[in-house]
Amino acid sequence: MANIEIYTKATCPFCHRAKALLNSKGAAFNEIAIDGDNVKREEMIARSGRTTVPQIFIGGQHVGGCDDLHVLDARGGLVSLL
Numbered sequence: 757m758a759n760i761e762i763y764t765k766a767t768c769p770f771c772h773r774a775k776a777l778l779n780s781k782g783a784a785f786n787e788i789a790i791d792g793d794n795v796k797r798e799e800m801i802a803r804s805g806r807t808t809v810p811q812i813f814i815g816g817q818h819v820g821g822c823d824d825l826h827v828l829d830a831r832g833g834l835v836s837l838l
Contacts, residue, residue: 760785770822
């Protein structure tokens with residue numbers, strides 16, 4: 757199974773939706789909470805080019821945010837990355 761990293765904030769509903777989708781696929785992931793952690797936030801921005809959460813990486817590839825993850829799944833591309 758691919759290495760999955762997801763940058764999140766505790767109160768973010770999109771983060772919860774993205775994690776729920778990954779969990780429904782049986783995918784283990786490394787959650788990187790950026791709440792109050794400017795170093796992790798800056799790391800996320802440098803890697804993704806985006807300032808919003810969640811930001812999801814699968815196998816080192818930036819997948820995008822929650823909506824991007826759901827679109828990828830709807831098109832049948834998520835399972836092949838996992």
